[in-house]
Amino acid sequence: MELKLVLKLLADAAEAAAEAEAGDEAEITPIPKCQLADTLLQMLMLLCSAVASFHLSRWMLLILVLLLLCGAPVICFSNALQLCSSVHAAVEWAASLALSQNRFGSLVPQYEIAIYWWLHIFTPVYGEPGHDTTTSTFTFTSSTARYDQFVLEPQDTRDTFPATMADKTKDKPKETTPQPQPKPKPKYEPRPVEKTKDPIISQIGDFRRYQLFFFLIVVLCKFGTGWHTLAHIFLAAPTPLKCLTENVTDPCSKDCNQTEFDTSLFKTTIITEWNLICKDKSLASLSQSIVMLGIMIGGMSFGMIADRWGRRPAFLLCCFMQLITGLIVCLSKWYWFYCLFRFLVAVATGGTMTVSFVLLMEIIGPKKRELIGILYQIPFNIGHASLSLFAYYIREWRWFQFSVTIFSVVFVIYIWLVPESPRWLFTTGRVDKSVKILERIARHNRAPTDTIKAEMEAAYAVLASRQPAKKGNVTDLFRTPYMRLKTIAMANDWLVVCMVYYGTAQYIAKLGGDIFLNVLIAALLGIPGTLLCVVLTKYLGRKLTMMLSNGLSAIGLLLLVFLYKSSEIVQVSCATVGLFGASITFPNVYLYGAELFPTVVRSNGMGLCSMVGRIGGLLAPMINELDVYGSWITPLIFGVASVLAMLGTIVLPETRGTPLPETLEDGENFGRKSQKAQT
Template sequence: MDEDPIETAIGRFGKYQTWILFLITVGRFPTEYQLTNVVFIIPSVEYKCLDNNVTNYCPCANPEYDTSSVVSSVTSEWNLICDKTSLASLAQSMFHVGILAGSLLLGYISDRYGRKIVVLISLFFEVVFVAISAAVPVFWMFIVFRFLIGVMVGGTMLCCYVLLIELCGKSFRPYIIGLQEIPFILGYVTLPIIAYFVRDWRPLQLATSLPWIIVAVYYWLIPESPRWLITVGKRKEAIELLTYIAKINSLPTDNIEAIVAKVEIATKNQQATSTYADLFKTPKIRLYTMITAFIWMFCSHTFFGLNQYIGRLQGNIYLNVMLSAACLAPGLIIVVIATLYFRRKVTVMGSFITAAVSLFVFIFIPSDLRAVSLAFAIIGLIGAYTSFVQTYLFTSEVFPTVIRNTAIGFASIFARFGGFIAPFVVNIGIEWASILIFSGIAFGAAVLCYFLPETKDITLPNTIEQRERAKA
């Protein structure tokens, strides 16, 4: 199909889609805070060892922590220094293990039982788990809830995005890729402001979660994906939902049944629900699955590693994080323009190469040039971030509806491996080696993108057969 029937029925992005975007933007703030708060709740801390009055001396039984920036953190409360430094990395890595589990489990549930149920579960229970994590008395319990938070973050990141993509028309996808990142930018910018006034990690967790308990009312506000309803054979529900959306968007409704029938014909005799095995049954899907998996792993490793590393740069931690967050906003504008006017592979590869080159240059900058070092670190972060944003869009266009969430969920598994390893790379103790690893991996991701099909301006494929028949 050259045209997008769903776009014909409900418009490319009208009043109703704008309302859903607003709801998801508001509901996602706790997710964005958890993705970036590691620099404030599990920071690298300075301390004086009272055993011998030597700064940062190990081993140290009686440390006195520097509280000029962060008054209380997970690191200082449970003394995650010296031989316990790896536990600090583990705390962050368990978060990524949780995202892995959430992407795997909730991605499958979303393809099997619908986008709506997973969006609701993820948004609500993330708030609950973050609030509970602020009250745990022992470190191992914090680790457990850090994992559970990650599970919900995985579901939120995956299914909120797919729901938005499936509610809009193909001509609006370049814009939605930027719009759906608004909560991340706002969360990243506002987090250091909140953390500046709330310098104890427990109240900070509460402040960035409990106000969003209002997402419970989303049960009556968030719709199911009409594309998913048609794909799994729920014809009546799809017609009712499309008719409702069309009325709100001031579009005709007399052609809804014909449009649904057209999509049904295109998906006839295809598997309504998917399993991870479907990613490996056909040659093109199998190849694309493995390539996107490694791209996601490399992308996640670079982005989350740099995000944590910026918190360690010399200077004011709150200012450094706020500057890096603010600089990501222009990156979104670049992404929208790039996806509108340039081919997908060119823009994604360009972002990865930008990150790789800027980080390589960073290695050779003298340590006393703090502003220059911060500038190149931020450029690297922007490259990693814009590549991550575009990779979501690229992957959602490569795979058909019946396995779209499953495919992104599988890729997210590998992304979590990258995120899991990143804190340990940051903490290896040799700065140039850490940065060189991040640079090399970003360049490797750029090379892999070359082997994926071009997807700019295509109608989203609904079936595996449609993707296998495609020329690219």
């Protein structure tokens, strides 16, 4: 029935529009005789009434109301008075529609209030004599905590309303006495936060719900660092080459006129793509050395960007740079193009490693900082292990690269979920922005928010009033004898662990047997190694744990030197022991180094050690290439280096449970007393 009426109104509206276009504008009289405006308005109301007869959600009903409010001004163009009157009629009708559907309780409160005030203010205006409009009174009741209902008392039913709507509104009772609103109860009871010297942790707590949530989302980027750093294992997987020339077995000899790759295991690799064989064989390892160089440069460059322009911009930049450059690698046509964009991927990966770790550590209190700092390395091990699964099902290097890169699309969520570091904002003088972020974190952590602004402003006033402490530089690490000795020993530990970990991971892929299973088992053992580091550093200390883990790597790799002619299982087992020891050492060097260097040169010391460590990673592929002269040479170099690292750790002091050194003088004297006590 309503549909027929709508079609009739459409025909009337079209006829009125045709008359207006014919130039008969004088016949269009002011309201209430504007046939076009009234007809279109009535048609719009009937259309909405037909749709509203179904069970609508609050948002659908809200869209209908907005449609009326926005549609009436468009279709009522005769004059300003008619425009206002038509909008008013639309609002009145929308209120009656919502009431008849018993839906006002489900509308957004702001729109309830808006309609209510529109009707109360403008009903007297548009109900004046001389205008054919409805003068209706709406009373607003608040019998519950929300604005639940409008009650309509029509004094003169306007014929532009659907009759069914007007009839339904006559029987509604009138409520005029407002009821007192109960005071809303808070959603949670704030839990007090322990006040410490750290103004940030004093507002949000040491490690609560938000820090856990932030850890779980930021840790996603750590999977990508493992994939891109060690993807070379399968991008340049061993691909046997054979000579098809009769009576010639060496495919690299001059007598061999035709060669063929064995593609039964891997259909394509970068070796088969650009014929990286014979004299060009070292170019495959060179591409991985370029990757390690990129990680080193990325860590330093994005670290400076994060200090200058903020952690969030630097973090987002390196995440999306990793995605874009990683996808471009899949399209490489030339070897130099491949190396260039693998280098850019590595730069982004190095930035992701550095900035994500800083972002996380700056909102976690000291009680859990040690544990989270070590657990943060586990996704790297999982990423390393999952490379075997990717390569097992994807045997073409371009699609393999695509599969480990496309995951970075997930980083889009960081745009909304990763805020700027409140600590960086605070130290750079942006206190207001820092307070806003801290208040949001505090609400998530169910911590009090009333005093955050006052306390942060007071803390910044104290910070600004301090005399800036003398800043150190890299040369201060070598200025005094004992500090110089400790710096060299710690840098050597970083050099060895990066060289042994990355080098052994690549070396296992070259051993016989199932390459997928070998890499998977060796990588998975890194997870218990990282977890074991948490226990050992807590109960045995940093120094003894470092010596034991380096010793374990040395034992496994030196055994491989004497057993290199043994079965494949024995060789892989020895190499896995060496890799397991390095997986314990890796998180320990981060923790040990941060506690060893004094505050004024801590960032310089860690930056120097990280750079030296990346040099070790850069050398690892080149050392692996020495197996052409003897398969025992590579494990010998790695094993001897582990022994030297173990011996060098002897000169380092234990840092577990000791106050951290602050000044250069503290750094020079730190550990001397314990050293004298031992002698």
